[in-house]
Amino acid sequence: MSKVELYAAIRRDHRAGMSMRALERKYGVTYRTVRKAVNSAWPEPRKKLPPRATALDPYKFVIDQMLQADLDAPRKQRHTITRIFHRLVEENGAEDISYQMVRRYVADRKPEILATSGKAPVEAFVPQSHQPAMEAEVDFGDVKVWLAGELVTCYLFSFRLSYSGKAVHRVFASCGQEAFFEGHVHALQTLGGVPRTKVRYDNLKSAVAQVLGLSRARVETDRWIAFRSHFGIESFYCRPGIEGAHEKGGVEGQIGYFRRNHFTPVPEVGSLAELNELVEQWDLHDGRRRIGARPRTIDEYFAVEQPLLAPLPDKPFETGRLFTPRVDRYSQITVRTNRYSVPVRLIGKKVRVMLHASHLVVYDQNVEVARHERLIAKCGIRLELDHYLEALVRKPGAFPGATALEQARSAGRFTPVHDAWWAAARKVHGERDGTRALIEVLLLGRHIAHEHLVAGLATALRAGALTADTVALEARKAAQTEEEPTTVPAPRAPHPTGQPSATITSLHEWRLAHLPPDTRPLPSVTPYDQLLRRHRTSGSTHREGEAQ
Structure with a gap:
């Protein structure tokens, strides 16, 4: 039994009339223990033993001096435990101490020094209550992602309703203003409304151009003011620095939870679009969980909150940012330190670029001429x-040495079939003409689907027909075969090299086989002969009149 139970049993028997000596014999304890149990129902606490001497004792005063000096030092230039340990070894010859000894002592001593100095204010957290559909919180958090085989840093946008805890997330290549706006639009459309009062933000450059002193007044950017006005958002800015993070602790904790539970281990995806599809599924899954000791799930609270949100505006808001760069002699434009290709016919002209969070679109006048996935790293080049x-x-x-060709190979657009056809064409037509024939084939890709063009190249290569016309004909035949159901052809004889045999039909034979016969009558020149006779007759009559 425990000591408390022992005391209770002794007291019970003592009240029943059992003597002190009998209690000693019954419970096998000393007279002093029986006397203590009779006098108090609670055992006395165990006396704390005096601390044992350690090898760190001679250096504790030195450590205290370092911690005292840190009270007036800049926040980012204070002693770490590692630095304290190294100074003790290097400056005081403390060879017989360990890092763990220093760490344990600093962990206990540092709060004591802060408390006695009066420079450590007491942090008190006041519980808050939120009304449905009234408040929300927004923030960004960085995440690591294996994107197309490369480990990159992306940015997780989070919009969280304060009452229900319902959160909507989106991953972007950057945390610029375009991503800031697109994240809002996606979140508000997913939630089906807008919070009716304030949305809490920290001092993001996407929204705040200048912080005015210690007050909450801010100079906001023009586009952010227009965006807020369009959706009816009332912004509330937290205090700068770490102190302000507690004012929107809900979204801060939400980003940490989402990162730990869904980005661990690091996800491997082929594109951000694929990753955001996973993020949407994770958001749906998280709606079924309960926050802390709440009696209901997030979705149950959100079902109460969603009908109370303010309605969304009818008209959309353009979230992209407009640039007007000039196309250089390399047929490229520069947008945010990165370079993107456009058609060569635009060299020297100014074009309009609409930059979005994940892609950009290039316009000549009002016609779209190029579209690129946005580069994540700086000073990159993306060529088509x-x-x-x-x-x-x-x-x-x-x-052969074009950078655009190298990128097309890496992206899988220039396949091994292209390379094989190109090599065969150069062998037959020569270096220049064979390459030009391949370029003519690539031009066909503007009107023929990529997979059909590759099929046409493969068929032409097997048959040894190395012209662009033949590739075009076979590509169209592949497209027709895919669109129109046909009967299964009889098996062909195997090719001598082991490859399946291919037959190439000439354009004239293909027209005879696929086009309807021409039943129109052949043209006749009889009406023209009649005109000529009339002209001769009228001419002879005129001469006779003159002779008369």
Whole structure:
């Protein structure tokens, strides 16, 4: 039995009339223990033993001096435990101490020094209550992602309703203003409304141009003011620094929870679109959990809150940012330190670029001429091989070393079938003409689907027909075969090399086989002969009149 139970049993028997000596014999304890149990129902607490001497005792005064000096030092230039340990070893010759000894002592002593100095204010957290559909919190958090085989840093946008805890997340390549706006639009559309009072923010550059002193007054950016006005959002800015993080602790904790539970281990995806599809599924899953000791789930609270949200505006808001760069001689434009290709016919002209969080669109006048996935790293280059084909037709020698060709290979657009057809064409037609024939084939890709063009290249290569016309014909045949159900053809004889045999039909034979016969009558020149006779007759009559 425990000591408390022992005391209770002794007291019970003592009240029943059992003597002190009998209690000693019954419970096998000393007279002093029996006397203590009779006098008090609670055992006395165990006396704390005096601390044992350690090898760190001679250096505790030195550590205290370092911690005292840190009270007036800049926040980012104070002693860490590692620095204290190294100074003790290097400056005081403390060879017989360990890092763990220093760590334990600093962990106990540092709060005591802060308390006695009067420089450590007492942090008190006041519980808050939130009304449905009234408040929300917004923040960004960075996450690591394996994107197309490369470990990159992306940014997790989080919009959290304060009452229900319902949160909507979105991953972007950057945390700029475009991502800030697109995250809001996605979250508000997912939630189906807008909070009716304030939304809490920290001092993001996307929204705040200048912080005015210690007050909550801010100079906001023009586009953010227009965006808030469009959706009817009332902004509330937290205090700068770490102190302000407690004013929107809900979204701070939400980002940490989401990162720990869904981004651990680091996800591997092929694109941000694929990752955001997973994020939407994770948001739905998290709606079924309960926060802390709440009696109901997030979705149950959100069902009460959602009908009370303010309605969304009818008109959309353009979240992209407009740029007007000039196309350089390399047929490229520069947007936010990165370079993107456009068609070569636009060299020297100014174009309009609408930059979004994950992609950008290039316009010439009002016509879209290029679309690129946005680069994540700085000073990157993204080129499209199709943009350079008109120039490469005139300069086929520049094709093998073109950067656009290298990127097309990496992206899988320039396949091994292209390379094999190109090698065979150069062998038959020569370096220049064979390369030009391949470029003509690539130009067909503007009107023929990529998979059909690759099928046409493969068929033409097997048959040894190395012209762009043949590839176009076979690509169209592949497209028709895919669109129209046909009967299964009889098996062909195997190719001598082991590859399946291929037959190439000439364009004339293909027209005879696929086009309806021409039943129109052949043209006749009989009406023209009649006109000529009339002209001769009228001419002879005129001469006779003159003779008369």
